[in-house]
Amino acid sequence: xxxxxxxTSMDCAEGRAANLPCNHSTISGNEYVYWYRQIxxxxxxxxxxxxxxxxxxxxxSLIITEDRKSSTLILPHATLRDTAVYYCIxxxxxxDKLIFGTGTRLQVFP
Amino acid sequence: xxQVTQNPRYLITVTGKKLTVTCSQNMNHEYMSWxxxxxxxxxxxxxxxxxxEVTDKGDVPEGxxxxxxxxxxxxxxxxxxxxxxxSLYFCASAKQxxxxxxxxxxxxxxxxxx
Numbered sequence: 001x002x003x004x005x006x007x008t009s010m011d012c013a014e015g016r017a018a019n020l021p022c023n024h025s026t027i028s029g030n031e032y033v034y035w036y037r038q039i040x041x042x043x044x045x046x047x048x049x050x051x052x053x054x055x056x057x058x059x060x061s062l063i064i065t066e067d068r069k070s071s072t073l074i075l076p077h078a079t080l081r082d083t084a085v086y087y088c089i090x091x092x093x094x095x096d097k098l099i100f101g102t103g104t105r106l107q108v109f110p
Numbered sequence: 111x112x113q114v115t116q117n118p119r120y121l122i123t124v125t126g127k128k129l130t131v132t133c134s135q136n137m138n139h140e141y142m143s144w145x146x147x148x149x150x151x152x153x154x155x156x157x158x159x160x161x162x163e164v165t166d167k168g169d170v171p172e173g174x175x176x177x178x179x180x181x182x183x184x185x186x187x188x189x190x191x192x193x194x195x196x197s198l199y200f201c202a203s204a205k206q207x208x209x210x211x212x213x214x215x216x217x218x219x220x221x222x223x224x
Contacts (some may be wrong), residue, residue: 018218043114043200043215087152097168098202098213100145100153 002010004088009105012082018075020104022088025069032091033064034098035073044087044100047073078108112137116201116216123191123223131186131219133201141204142184143168143177143213146197153200159184160204 005023012018024033034049048055048062050071055062061074075082087103114135123129135142143158145168155168159178173195175187184203188195199219205211 025173027114041220043202043217044213046212046214049212070133097155097158098153099155102150103150 004090004101006086006088006101006104008102009107011107011109012075012078014080014108014110015077018078018082018106018108020073020075020086020088020106021070022072023070024088024090027068027090033062033068033071034089034091035062036087036098036100037082038087038103039081039084040086047086049091059063078106080108080110082106091103112214113202114203114214114216115200116219118218118219120220121222123221125192125223126190129188129191129221131188131199131201131221133184133186133216134182134203135184135203135214136182137203137205138181139203139205139215140181141213141216142178143202143204144174144184144186145200145202146170146195147200147218148197156186156199191221193223195221196223197221 006025012019031050032049035047036044038044065069085103085105087100089098117132140161144156145153147153154170156174157176159165164179165176201216202213204213
């Protein structure tokens with residue numbers, strides 16, 4: 001499974017867009033990019049996933065570069081409740097195993 | 111409400127005393143899994159199950175057992191707990207193996223073994 005690299009921590013002002021980067025330079029053609037977040041010590045929460053096209057849902061947008069070696073999760077209007085650890089994960093089609101790294105700790109401040 | 115329920119949420123036990131952490135999901139999901147989370151190590155998979163009576167080892171299975179007699183339940187069993195099994199445990203479920211569906215996680219069980 002491909003490894004991912006994320007910054008350890010980021011800050012974002014409330015109401016502004018939070019852009020969380022992720023590098024997955026060894027990603028294979030059949031590996032999807034997933035994003036989860038974990039608020040405090042609660043169970044991880046699914047946010048979004050994609051293969052090669054950009055994706056958007058009610059929570060966030062996912063931008064994947066054309067070479068698929070990196071992606072960015074965008075929270076368009078961050079709120080204090082978005083403070084959490086965000087995990088970027090690549091997952092092989094046909095398996096359900098999620099390999100969590102150490103993630104990015106996003107702090108949203110007033 | 112669709113959910114994964116773990117019990118207990120908190121547990122303190124002594125070395126060697128067998129314990130079971132229960133996990134139940136109400137979404138008729140085929141796939142279920144257990145993870146443990148430790149500081150600096152992220153979440154690591156312990157065991158998983160792709161369907162009833164089908165279980166397999168994850169990355170850190172030593173010291174744990176699981177069973178999948180019914181689709182909705184996937185208990186985690188520690189036959190002889192040791193202090194290095196002190197951790198935060200999460201159960202997860204997903205609709206079907208191989209589909210690109212999201213995984214749902216329980217709220218966690220914080221286990222302390224003294």
